Amino acid sequence: DSGVTQTPKHLITATGQRVTLRCSPRSGDLSVYWYQQSLDQGLQFLIQYYNGEERAKGNILERFSAQQFPDLHSELNLSSLELGDSALYFCASSVAGAGTGELFFGEGSRLTVL
Amino acid sequence: DAKTTQPPSMDCAEGRAANLPCNHSTISGNEYVYWYRQIHSQGPQYIIHGLKNNETNEMASLIITEDRKSSTLILPHATLRDTAVYYCIVRYHMNYGGSQGNLIFGKGTKLSVKP
Numbered sequence: 001d002s003g004v005t006q007t008p009k010h011l012i013t014a015t016g017q018r019v020t021l022r023c024s025p026r027s028g029d030l031s032v033y034w035y036q037q038s039l040d041q042g043l044q045f046l047i048q049y050y051n052g053e054e055r056a057k058g059n060i061l062e063r064f065s066a067q068q069f070p071d072l073h074s075e076l077n078l079s080s081l082e083l084g085d086s087a088l089y090f091c092a093s094s095v096a097g098a099g100t101g102e103l104f105f106g107e108g109s110r111l112t113v114l
Numbered sequence: 115d116a117k118t119t120q121p122p123s124m125d126c127a128e129g130r131a132a133n134l135p136c137n138h139s140t141i142s143g144n145e146y147v148y149w150y151r152q153i154h155s156q157g158p159q160y161i162i163h164g165l166k167n168n169e170t171n172e173m174a175s176l177i178i179t180e181d182r183k184s185s186t187l188i189l190p191h192a193t194l195r196d197t198a199v200y201y202c203i204v205r206y207h208m209n210y211g212g213s214q215g216n217l218i219f220g221k222g223t224k225l226s227v228k229p
Contacts, residue, residue, distance in 0.1 A: 043219035105157030
């Protein structure tokens with residue numbers, strides 16, 4: 001158990017819909033990272049937040065947005081969903097800016113868009 | 115982050131040492147080598163990291179060549195539960211500019227441990 005909690009574990013929805021994925025980082029961790037893993041793309045970095053502020057942005061679509069709240073949990077919002085958005089979405093956390101390089105990953109949220 | 119090159123797949127007999135190579139010929143002096151693994155569809159798991167000295171922990175050993183252009187992750191006694199995709203990643207240890215700690219994953223090496 002990494003200490004990172006992601007909900008929901010599984011989600012099935014239809015194209016055009018909007019979903020929110022939630023992540024609770026390990027206690028004391030200030031940084032939260034979101035990754036997307038689809039069969040053909042591997043693990044893709046989406047976005048990072050540190051203590052409520054966006055710190056780095058990767059291959060995140062404009063239809064996707066995220067935020068980190070004062071209690072440090074984070075949400076990833078996916079809108080106007082397309083079939084290609086079906087993937088595993090992982091959240092990870094680290095103490096600060098991950099100076100040690102150790103990110104702790106949750107078990108992921110599996111999104112299926114039909 | 116510097117790019118890494120890993121073989122797409124490897125097999126290892128249970129109980130034997132698994133040696134996973136990684137090439138990172140463009141690594142810079144400030145970049146560390148990190149190893150993560152992902153078992154089936156679980157979240158990636160940190161294994162070990164190093165700069166230029168060999169490192170060992172309870173999971174594995176990391177051997178980095180003197181010129182730092184390649185490294186090898188060693189699982190001393192592989193078990194069936196070590197079957198996973200292993201990722202070699204190079205990145206700055208501390209935060210630099212806009213890159214604040216995110217890891218960039220490649221395709222990794224799929225290690226199959228066989229009985």
